[in-house]
Amino acid sequence: MSRTARLFQLMQALRSGPSPRTSVQLAQDLGVSPRTIHRDIDALRALGAVIDGEAGFGFTLIEDATLPPLGFTNDELEALVLGLREVQLIGDPALSDAASEALRKLQGRLPQRQSHRLSHAVLTATRFDRPAVPTIDVAVLRQAAWDERAVEFAYTDAKGVGTRRRVNPLSIVYMDRASVLLSWCHLREDFRVFRLDRMQDMDVSDESFRPKRVPLLREAIARIRAEREAQEQES
Structure with a gap:
């Protein structure tokens, strides 16, 4: 070497x-x-x-002299620290480790004064009740979404009824009580949300739905917003 x-x-x-x-x-x-x-x-x-x-x-x-210094305002720096510490708490193991690594890299690229501020940030994040632990490898699911490949898995709903689903994974959403997958379900031929802690035996298929993930995700989000607005108007 x-x-x-x-x-x-x-x-x-x-x-x-x-x-x-x-x-x-x-x-x-x-x-x-x-x-x-x-x-x-x-x-x-x-x-x-x-x-x-x-x-x-x-x-x-x-x-790190090999990387140019990054310029952040103090509030921007606090926001980054808060966000990454939240990911450390709620993310799957791979994502949590990535957040820790990102904090270390960020500290290495900041000017010394701001690096010290990052180490002793005023804001932090904590959770006494963490979201339900996923029963699948979320890192594999994330990669399938990026690769735009359909996945199959066993799913148990809130009533205990089990089904086998094949979906196009669009986005993973981290919520208060559970992390969920927003997807296009082949069985229902519609958008569906699945809790990651109720999914099991997930397999990534060779079926590609590229380049449909982004337009499908936009449509799904638009529909969710429209339904939310309709509910607010009714109430």
């Missing part, structure tokens, strides 16, 4: 791993000696990376 490639991998390890990272941990990740890590840390610092720490205490990437 060339030194340039190793320095790049070291930056990636400092960005993505939990902080601080010791030279021993970093050496194990890159397959080199701790002494090499110390030399490479010095080289990265010479190139402009702000890396806090020293041998025996571990290293933390404070500011």
Whole structure:
């Protein structure tokens, strides 16, 4: 491995791993000696990376010189922190980990003053009652929606009645008590909403509905809004 490639991998390890990272941990990740890590840390610092720490205490990437600083107002920064912390609480494991990783990357790209503000943000998010835990792999479902592929799954409704459904996944909506899938149902030939904690044995099919996801989603949202407005007028 060339030194340039190793320095790049070291930056990636400092960005993505939990902080601080010791030279021993970093050496194990890159397959080199701790002494090499110390030399490479010095080289990265010479190139402009702000890396806090020293041998025996571990290293933390404070500011990444390879990425341009991001400009946010203080309120924008608080909004980002609040949103990402909410995702950490309500998202599926993969999405929750992605939110944590995004916070780390964001901190590495911010100017030092705002990086400190991100670490000690005034706003936070907490939930005493979390949404029902999904019984399928939500990451797989998200990918199927992006790939615009139909999925099949067993579904049990609120009355305990079970059916087998084949749907075009359009969007996943995180609500107070449960996360739901907004979809086009092949069985009902209409839009339907399914709770993720009532779905089981999901399979992604080879059937593509590209490029219909975006127009279908727009139609579904428009119908939901129209129904909501009609209900408000009746009341």
